[in-house]
Amino acid sequence: MRNKTAILVAALTGLHLILLLAGFVAPYDPAAQNRELPYAPPTRLRFEDATGFHLRPFVYASTRVLVGDQAGSYQEDRTRAYPVRFMVRGSTYKLLGLHEAFVHLFGVAEPARILILGTDGYGRDEFSRVLFGGQISVAAGITATFIALLAGGILGSVAGYYGRWIDESLMGVTELFLSLPWLYFLLGVRAFLPLHLSALRTFFLLTGVIGLIGWARPARLVRGIVLSSRNHNYILAARGFGGSDFYILRRHIMPKALGVLITQAALLVPQYIAAEVTLSFFGLGVSEPVPSWGNMLSALEQYSVLVSYGWLLAPAGALIITSVLYGYLADALHSG
């Protein structure tokens, strides 16, 4: 069991590291449009050409061929091969949002392009957008979880520790929040906020709202733990030695609640990522041109796009990987 947890934690760390270093891993600028390449299919990596087998993969440049007024198809130009190179110079980006950089993990020389997951309707590289969109979506999930656990932890421990009317009234409020249909309520709260906001402000409003709606369940869990350990002898002893309420909560009770809170976090993060994705999918979340998995998926609301350009389902794939890893981690933590 412990082994399984370690593997899952390692995989998740790797995933988050890739998302964190999106600028470096992504070959292109996620916002750069290319009107020549709308809905370009994923570029094929090749190892063999007329001269034989190459260890270094290469790609062909492809151009759009218009057939009548159809969207057209893409044709590879096989006269020249463009080998894939590592640590290449490309568009500038800010590493971790701080350091100006222009080195990318991999790339090919212009005019060829390496489009691992094709392009969207504006010719933007889908792979780069999935990485940058993941930054937004996953960060939203983690921030919202942090807010929910912080609020839930504080209110839950206050309720459990002081008991009586504080406990009664706070638990009444948690029941109120738990009986709300949360997606409806989320929509409702979103309805009362201004629709058009800058991406950054939307992000913080959204995570704040998601987190504040979700505080009730962690609060109940923490309250239970605090309540059960409040009258243990070592707590009474600590109080006898003159320990303040805050000290006792922080030093003697919180460590017990930590395990439960971590398991909760593993459960809540994917749930809140899905919440952000859902809201953005409906056009109520982070808006273009900033990519998020939700607003990328909303391009698929048109059936024609859904049928013809399957690679645009990539954000859904990324979401599945993230959610399943978190879900298994929560399972492993819960049972281990």
Next chain:
Amino acid sequence: MSYLARRLIRAVLLLIGVSALCFLFTEMAPGTFFDEMRLNPQISPETISALRSHYGLDQPLLLRYGRWVKSALHADFGYSIAYNVPVAPLLWSRAKNTLLLTTTALLLTWLISVPLGVWAASMRGGLLDKAVTLLSSFLVSVPELVIAVGLLAAAVRWRILRVGGMMSVDFDGLSTWGKLQDILFHLALPALILVLCETAIIVRHVRASVLEVLDAPYIQAACGFGIKPGRVLFRHVLPVAANTAISLLGFSLAGLLSGSMLVEAVFGWPGLGPLMLEATLSRDLYLVIGGIMFSSLFTLGGGLIADIMLLASDPRIRREGSDAQ
């Protein structure tokens, strides 16, 4: 009886709390329904302020809340600004479609997941058990939106089933049998998605609760007395394990109105979900509040029904209830 009465009073208090919370949020909200109108040069500011006072939006919060409560008691739940009709009939006309979808899904889910969960638990460690555990733990993790979009893509690409809305364009021309068939074909895919997501959750819980009872000493004793495994399972294990299932059924009933919102919006099913989405985008505030109230009503109702069923099925809870009097 007083146990139920107490639950009922609690439910009413919760409903009052939910509505108060909604009104507090509207008070804090910066925008209104008329913001879009204000951008239109053809509509004068006087018209807008006249409309505002017509809908009572210029009144103080407490007065508005009072008027809304009065209208809720008349079963109107306020007035939709966009549709210009009372909220409750509008919600109900859409809620019928939602209920058609969700009750179908609910019945299928429970018909599948309870036997499957019990079966998997009774063959612990077997092939079926492993398959059920693996599949359900995967499905539980995958977000509903992804399942919906994925299945939609498959259905559109291979032209299986009918997607989009609830009826075909030529619906009115069909015979009664044809109409029924058409609705069924449209219903199949959204219902399938709901069933998949719900079954994964319920199977896990049913399996876990049956396993827990199977490990209890009195079950081992029963086996030791030579009672047949089938009889042990049905007579001694299941009645005890039913408590979890009943509480879960309460949650399922609670989600009848609100649980399918996402699927409805993706498939254009003309239920409550798309209506709420529209109301959100146009800031039709009483409609939003009405939708939240409607689905909270179901949530509380589901919990109440689960409580009554638990009371009926479990003598231990009955005794506790009368002790507390």
